[in-house]
Amino acid sequence: MNPTGDSERLIKPHLLRMKPYGYIAPVEIVAKDGGIPAERLIKLDGNENPYGCSPRVKEALSRYPYYHIYPDSEQRELRKALQQYTGAPADQIVVGSGSDELIDLIMRLFINPGERVINCIPTFGVYHFSTESYGGTVVAVPRDESFAINVPAVKEAAREGAKVIFIASPNNPSGNVTAMEDILDILGNNIMVVIDEAYHEFGGQTAVPLVDSHDNLIVLRTFSKWAGLAGLRVGYGIFPPKIAGHLFRIKPPYNVNAAAQIAALESLKDLDYLQRTIKAIVSERQRLSARLAETGILRPWPSEANFILCSVLNGQAARAYHQLKERGILVRYFDTPLLRDCLRISVGKPEHTDALVAALSEIC
Ligand SMILES: Cc1ncc(COP(=O)(O)O)c(C=O)c1O
Structure with missing residues (x-):
């Protein structure tokens, strides 16, 4: 003591x-x-x-013999399956313990104390929470009366030095997507743009194909909603190649446990x-x-x-x-x-x- x-x-x-x-x-x-x-x-x-989740998940989890062994830190099999599911190359995919962990890792990679993160409120609370946990400053840019992003105000905040913007699309809690032309407009502003597609499967719009041509775009997804795995915690991100390498370097070694990796893999086999x-x-x-x-x-x-x-x-x-x-x-x-x-x-x-x-x- x-x-x-x-x-x-x-x-x-x-x-x-x-x-x-x-x-x-x-x-x-x-x-x-x-x-x-x-x-x-x-x-x-x-x-x-x-x-709930796919019945294949419960069956595979009950059969798995290696819970006493550490899981694959590089998430190889799951990233390969996600390449098939998303169309993005496996070496640009990083899996996290829920997308919450990836939000945290993105802050860890980019945000020093006092640096700014744009938050288009009202939105998912973890962007604010994670920014504060790294001592960053939240720049709140309110959405308009129908919850669309205020693009001119976002550009202004970017000009004033913000480093990262988080955009949930569909947005939680409003449910609307951000128009692709607004996303493209925001991408032209020399900040890291994180499009959080936690609810993508219920709407269909995606920014994933844009990651190829924009080295400042990250797209986050999760298995919590469409695949019914909220309790097991599996999310993933599609990152520009260089950023993916840095995230792999700084992530905790065994961040996605064995059960979560198996459950995600089995979900992808039961589409x-x-x-x-x-x-x-x-x-x-x-x-x-x-x-x-x-x-x-x-x-x-x-x-x-x-x-x-x-x-x-x-x-x-x-x-x-x-x-x-x-x-x-x-x-x-x-x-x-x-x-x-x-x-x-x-x-x-x-x-x-x-x-x-x-x-x-x-x-x-
Ligand atoms: C927009 C958004 N992003 C991310 C998450 C968190 O997802 P996960 O369970 O993968 O951490 C949620 C959960 O409600 C959400 O609404």
């Missing part, structure tokens, strides 16, 4: 001040706190896949199955949106992802959120200057939509 008892003074000052990430509580905790059996909860707050679940989610998205609009108090925003952002028109979003939670239906609630009175609802199975709409009709 430190005899002076003040070892906190050794912590980096900017981390002492940092707010924790507002993560979603696990199902078992919500169930215990709310006195509702976990199997009765309807979880529409994490943009997870309600159909027919997974594409059927993606189709089910996309068609349910349309039905959910129509049913939410019919309530008369929710305004669903168009979405190319597996969730729908809704403005609550009677100013009762907080009440709706809490009353849904009491009934075992979990959604995300936002009340920030750019997201007043909003709910974000993940697309579930048809029976989840029915239960949600029935509950909303009792509440509203």
